[in-house]
Amino acid sequence: MSLDYSEDMVQFTREPQLVELDDLIAKPVETNPSKKYFLALTFTASLLLIGIICTGITFYFGIGTWGNNQTIGWAFGITNFVFWVGIAHAGTLISAILFLLRQKWRNAISRFAEAMTIFAVMCAGLFPILHMGRPWLGGYLMPYPNSMNLWPNFISPLVWDVFAVSTYFIVSLLFWYLGLIPDFATLRDRSKDKIKKIVYSFFSLGWRHSNRHWRHYEKAYMIFAGLATPLVLSVHTVVSFDFAATIVPGWHSTIFPPYFVAGAVFSGFAMVVIALLVVRKVFDMENIITLNHLEKMNKIILLTGSMVGYAYLMEAFISWYSGVHTEQYSAINRAFGDYAWAYWTMVSCNAFIPQFFWFRKIRRSIPAMFIIVILVLVGMWFERFVIIVSSLSRDFLPSSWTYFTPSLIDLGILIGSFGLFFTLVLVFTRTLPVIAMSEIKGIVKGAQPTHNGGAN
């Protein structure tokens, strides 16, 4: 199995030497971080600390410290879970689906996006565990032979979730590590520091860049990409089943799986753009992560954003067309009820604002895209919030209708999850090559043979 890398790449403003590429990519790993880096790390770590404190309070006093109530049992916890799982999907899309589609521009950003996948799934995984209140009870989700002779209810969408998300995490981690092995070997051979060398040798597993290995490696990479593609689609489909498989008005709908997947890619790409904007600036990687890359990602944001917008329309239409009273009510209530503010935030951020990306100027303007992309994230968080909270607050039993107000602990945990994510991202940028060295070197001009028999 060999891939066609012979087509040349256009995203470099100047053809770099392979060593230069290595130097550039390895620089953050090999040099001491600046003051600014530590400032940023302090900031994200403080956010994380807030989250840790709020988590401690939750565990000590119980879920009663959250804003959840008898009617709205799934509020911030599940909103954040779905939000973070969604963020994760962009990474796999970039690393697997774009790989299968032979989109070479992905090589510059795939490592970073995959890392974000892993961190985002870690953030997501926290929430169901926190939501249990007694996190150790999560052990019952694993089918293990126990004295009660009980097994998990395998036909519950919540159990599907457990299988989907943990499979997703493991597969992403292996995929990521597989890509890192050759880079660890390169770092090992570059490093002069003894301890660093031991660490890199350990993680490189003694990789020798041997072609007898490369051929299996490439095939395996292909297989992983091929398996990760349906996997990533299935994960958010399963997440959407948590809602679609119930009978709550506003949830019970067949459009949910594709709608959720599109939304996930949408928000995930927004997150990747934000992170890349910072990283390329801070580490002088503008030549590797170019405007062309960002523009392509913005195009995908435009596409998926429009898909999400279509889904909003379709949801409203179907609820009218269904003729089911409660469905119709729930659609109207979403748009004009207590949560109208959240609904219209969501619609404007997700469906309208990305439409600016029709203009090439805006697609290529860094400040403009930064703002748009942040709004997209806000909108996508609100999408999950609107779906979960507005439906639950107006269920079949009018006597229990109520309004949800988050508690400080709720907000603290949400902030903490961002803290965790960005802390991990920051640590990652300083410990591992943020760009896949072996991949990017393979697509530079002159890196692949011309097949003229070595005559030059």
Add this chain to the structure above:
Amino acid sequence: MSRSNKLHSVAAIFDNPDKVIFAAEKVRDEGYKKFDVNTPYPIHGMDEAMGLGSSKIGFVTLFFGLFGGAFILLFMWWSLALSYPLFIGGKPFFSLPAFFPITFETAVLFACVSTFIALITVFFKLPFNNHPLHDTDYMKQVSVDKYGIYILLEDEKFDKDKIIELFNSLGASSTELIYQPKEEKYSMFQPKYLIFLVFLAVGTSASTYLMLNKLMYINPFNWMEFQEKLNPQESSLFFADRRSMRTPVNGTVARGFIPYPYKGIANPKEVLSNPTLPTTSFLKLGKKKYLTFCSPCHGNFGEGDSRLNGQFPNGPTFHSDKVRNFKDGMIYHIITNGQNSMSAYDRQISREERWAIVDYIRVLQRAKNAKNSDLEEIKKEPSTND
């Protein structure tokens, strides 16, 4: 790594991918088998140049993917339909579509994990950190931006000088002899190692002890198991008798309790009179309670045909003259008080239900000894009266 003087291989560095791919072809054509190419990234067309077939790793994925899917599907079927059939809203125990998501996820999980493990351990034979190539100039160059070929000593046609000549003629920018690393031997009884073993043993046993005997018994939170209140059977210093349970004041009567005046008397001189009216609904209640409480010993129709197969003395028939001549209050008394080997049922059956049973027994007796005039009566009544 310190090197021995045993040769491992001869290596050459090339400057560009065209040269190395051409060189690889030539080396293959010369008949060398045990050689390898090292490049910082996979080079297109190198597999053909080296004469390598396509990788077989896909079969591992296929096999373990199918295995994982089949395994979990069977497992779910066994656990939810056989081992512990779980009723969920009256749905079938095993309807395939609901089991697809987990089957799929697990198939992917097995496929990926097995591919990864097989790739690293079987196909790459890694980890291998003391391979002779490591720490050579050759390795340092092919790791970054150079392309290298090396031919192993084990190759049948190995001849050091000839190979160097071949490499040079193919345009190698440099050649290098790679030597085996010195074999490092460590004695079992080095003091350092022994001290390490002792520490390991002490550490393991101490942590195991702490874990199993202390840590596992620490209760991080009491949750609601322990509350600021007294439980029955607990001691309490608050009361003089140090009991948390208080005895009720003398003469306290439980709510709804009416004392039965003939309790404990075997053959009371007088009995209560029946305060109820045998309405249809009341008789239905009597029938229900009779079938529940009395029929096991006295039979469904009060004929003394016990279902107990002789494990308990049979309850006598109710159609004897004796029972037929009992006053209602007497039957009530026997239910409430018991009689000889039949125990009292006042704790299980409420007062009202006891009277209902009495009325129902009267119905059974009347039905058993029906007169012709009763038949006439029945014919007069509408047949819907059941």
